[in-house]
Amino acid sequence: MxxxxxxxxxxxxxxxxxxxxxxxxxxxxxxxxxxxxxxxxxxxxxxxxxxxxxxxxxxxxxxxxxxxxxxxxxxxxxxxxxxxxxxxxxxxxxxxxxxxxxxxxxxxxxxxxxxxxxxxxxxxxxxxxPLNGLTALQALDLLDLPAGSTVLVTGAAGGVGGFAVELAALRGLRVVALAGQDDEPLVRDLGAEWFVPRTAPDVAAAVRESVPGGVDGAVDAALLGVRALGAVRGRGAFVAVAAGSAPVPLRGIRVANVWITADGPALARLSGLAADGRLTxxxxxxxxxxxxxxxxxxxxxxxxxxxxxxxx
The missing domain is CATH 3.90.180.10 (Medium-chain alcohol dehydrogenases, catalytic domain)
Structure with a gap:
């Protein structure tokens, strides 16, 4: 072969x-x-x-x-x-x-x-x-936020980010999406409540304009590191989706990396969501x-x- x-x-x-x-x-x-x-x-x-x-x-x-x-x-x-x-x-x-x-x-x-x-x-x-869906799912599991919490997703129009927006919304999380200006309609369709353009000179300040005090957590699919960490409230949670991209856990923020692992049962659940039209x-x-x-x-x-x- x-x-x-x-x-x-x-x-x-x-x-x-x-x-x-x-x-x-x-x-x-x-x-x-x-x-x-x-x-x-x-x-x-x-x-x-x-x-x-x-x-x-x-x-x-x-x-x-x-x-x-x-x-x-x-x-x-x-x-x-x-x-x-x-x-x-x-x-x-x-x-x-x-x-x-x-x-x-x-x-x-x-x-x-x-x-x-x-x-x-x-x-x-x-x-x-499989890869992007499981990465997004495992990132949200690491955040471990209750329904009603706010979460920033950077790279929200990308492969991991798009799934993270949809899965977060399905969990009852309120999503701030960071993406290109032309991607606003897409990420809002995926379930984002707020939108911040990735060209914002100060990402943290732009996010905090929408969510005063900062978001409860962040999924950093765009690998912004400390630039996105500033958008998270003290003692919040931050998950980076690539090895070596997690920032220092300032202000008591719980910081983690997704170390992706194959998971057939979780992938089956994602497959079911896609079949039902709830994942794009x-x-x-x-x-x-x-x-x-x-x-x-x-x-x-x-x-x-x-x-x-x-x-x-």
Whole structure:
């Protein structure tokens, strides 16, 4: 089968499309025939060597790329009873120490990293859900705010931020969305009560104009760090969505990083919300697997609304 791998770190040009043996599922594992794989910022920082430089990856001769997947089950290992051949599924590969990622024609994942795909959605749409949806969900779990609390979501029009706005609103949280000026209609449709343009010279002051005293918590999907921390009230909560982006916990603010983990039951709940139309699945474009380098160039150029996808 074909897969995209990295043998040496660098720019998009280091992504190689290679022929590899078809993987076989082991005990408790499922093989998925890939219909679409999401292209995410974590893929770019893996490819570039940033994660290896930060000590988050051990040295490897070959590194697989890709976390998100949607497709159909085409083989199951021993002791797997919850999935059947031909079933539409979504899943998350949350390990960096493997030769193959989801940029491939097939991928093997632990069964507990998979969930049924959202009914009524295409598999391309479904592939936008796992990484960004679980990151947003786990960020809000870390905030642990009661209904009626206020929360700032930075990067609210992006992949993680958009899901965070919708999931926060579903929890009864009152959302301040920080995004580009042209994104105000979008983030309000997603459930934001207030809007602050990301061009505001003082993000904290702009947020506090809407919520005097500061918000109860923040999900920092735009990686603003201390600039967003100032919008949070004393003894509030702040969650950063990338490693190393959490600021110092000033003013008694509880600060945490999301260290994303695959979670099949949680992904199943997200899939159900998407099937019910309560989570929005946004596709920016689809490209063939052979164009992975072009997809990474477009990702790094920015300005996307929705997720780029690779299709075998």
């Amino acid at each position: 074909r897969a995209v791998v990295v043998r040496e770190f660098g720019g998009p040009e280091v992504l190689e499309l290679v022929e590899v043996a078809l993987p076989r599922p082991g005990r408790g594992q499922v093989r998925v025939r890939v219909a679409a794989a999401g292209v995410n910022p974590v893929d770019a920082v893996t490819r570039s060597g940033v994660l290896a430089g930060a000590g988050l990856m051990a040295p490897r001769a070959v590194t697989g790329i890709g976390w998100d997947v949607a497709g159909t089950v085409d083989a199951v290992g021993p002791e797997v009873t919850q999935f059947s051949l031909g079933q539409r599924v979504v899943g998350l590969r949350d390990r960096l120490d493997t030769d193959l990622g989801t940029y491939a024609e097939h991928v093997v994942l632990d069964a507990d990293a998979l969930a049924p795909a959202p009914a009524g959605a295409t598999l391309a749409q479904a592939a936008t859900l 699945l946004r596709v920016a474009d689809t490209l063939p697997l052979a164009d992975a380098a072009d997809a990474h160039r477009r990702l790094e150029a920015g300005g996307l609304r929705g997720r780029l996808l690779l299709t075998p």
